[in-house]
Amino acid sequence: MLQLNYIRENRDKVIERLGVKNFKEIGLVDEIITLDEQRRKIQSESDALSAEANSSAKKIGELMRQGKKEEAEAVKSQSSGYKEQIKSLTDHLDRVEQDLNAKIVQLPNLPHTTVPVGVSADDNEVVLENGTIPTLADDAVSHWDLLTKYGIVDLELGVKVTGAGFPVYKGKGARLQRALINFFLDEAAKVGYEEVQVPIMVNEASAFATGQLPDKEGQMYHVTHDDLYLIPTAEVPVTNIYRDVIVKEEQFPIRHCAYTPCFRREAGSYGAHVRGLNRLHQFDKVETVQIVHPDRSYDALEEMNTYVQGLLQKLELPYRVLRLCGGDMSFTAALTYDLEVYSAAQKRWLEVSSVSNFETYQSNRLKVRFKNQDGKMQLAHTLNGSALALPRIVASLLENNQTDKGIKIPKVLVPYTGFEYID
Structure with a gap:
């Protein structure tokens, strides 16, 4: 959440930046x-x-020691109402603080000055495009038909076992999933990310600390009996490792990666844009998280962006990078890059990664701090990025690499899959 002193000291700037995010409840700032x-x-x-x-208590004690009982009683009588007055003020303070906290968490993060003005995905800024969009044969089909043709993912079986949006991966489809996960984790280790294995359920405090609550409550699966939430991304448990932790400045940058299944209720139900693997309720993802010194967080963001691009280049997938406009950004992000791959059979771009800098928005909730060179406590900056989400990567690999011999596996994955074609 935003820092209270910053809101108080920069009212006009806060209102102006919230406007870039198309935030409508501007009156909350003055409240x-x-x-x-x-x-x-x-x-x-x-x-x-x-x-x-x-002061009165000390005075009473001193008078009593001096044997001045009547004077002590007089002071005691004069100060008899202090306790009730203090209790009344404390109760009033609690009510005001509860109201204040309830309102401040409704404010989204302020967008960075480089965030484009806009209201929807149509207003996002294309930063760059890379790779050649493949030209497919006339009989090329979309990935949902390839899943059935090669028997690698069974969507209907997933519906039987659980429901729509919970696919069952089979044979070479399951091995491709595992190959991608291992490839992503190995690549992250090469550039200094420490792998962690984390729970896939979190408590309310963890979901609040990274900004999923109260903003995304309707998008998360809630295990009501235990009051736990299935994670929408490994960002939540990984970042919460440092909740209420005072880190040392020399630890920066703190860099972790984690593979987890992810769960999201908000998957759509109609249209080609949600068919097959395009949008699921359960999917696999490798996440990267950094906790860094505030002076270096935007360098870290560019580094993470470049890193994800490198993965896409190794997978030989055409991609583009978007800088999200204010209206298309998440509640918690200050600046976000989306990376999209081109799905040749669908003839459309599919988002496969978001890389974001949250500045102090998450760390203020997390209370992850460090003591700076002046000896003062300071909030760290947090960042995260998908590196990568698997379903649309798989969809694009299948569609873009379909040949007469079957689905050609990118060279970088062959040591992981043990096969060159899905046939």
Whole structure:
């Protein structure tokens, strides 16, 4: 969440940047500032009253030691109302702070100054395109037909076992999944990401700390009996490793990668854009997370962006990089790059990665801090990126590499799959 002192000291800038995200409840900013003024006033009154009560208590003790019982009783009588007054102020302060906290978490992160103005995905800025879009044979088909043709993913069996959006991978399809996961993890290790294996369910505190709650509550699967949430991405448990942790500045950059299945309720149900593997309720992904010094977070973002591009280049997939406009960004991000691959049979771009800098938005909730060179506590910056999400990668690999001999596997994956073709 945004830092309260920043909102108080930069009201006009906050309102201007929220406008770039098309945030409609701008009045919340002034409500938060007003509540903060009330909070500070009540706190000041409570502190002053507590100081008076302490002073009176000392005075009473001193008078009693001097044998001046009547004077002590007089002071005691005068100060008898302090306790109730302090309790009343404390109760009032609690109510104001609860209201303040409830409102401040409704504000999204402020977009970076380079974020384009826009309202939808149509307004995203294409930063670059790379690779050659393949020309397919006239009889080429979309990946959902290839899944059935080669018997590698059974969507209907997934419906039987669980429901729509929960595919069953079979034979070479399952081996391709495993090959991609291992390839992504091995590549991450080469550039210094420490692999961690994390739970795929988190508690409410963890979901709140990374910004999934309260913003994305309807998109997460909730295990109500235990009050746990199935993760939408490994970003949530990995980043929460550092919740309430004071790290040392020399630890930066902290870099982790993790493979997990991911779960999202918001998958669509109609149209070609959600057919096959295009949008699922359960999917596999390798995630990269960094916790860094604030001065170096945008360098880290560019590095993560370049790293994901390298994976796509090794997979020989044509791709493009988008800088998301304010209206298409997530609630928590300050700047996001989306990476999309071209799916030749569908003749459309498919998002396969988002790489984002959250600045202090997550770390303020997480309370992940470090002591800077001046000896003062400071919030770290957090970043994450998909490296990579598998379903649309698989869809594009199948469609773009279909040949008379079968589906050709990119050279970099053959040592992992043990086969050159799906046939």
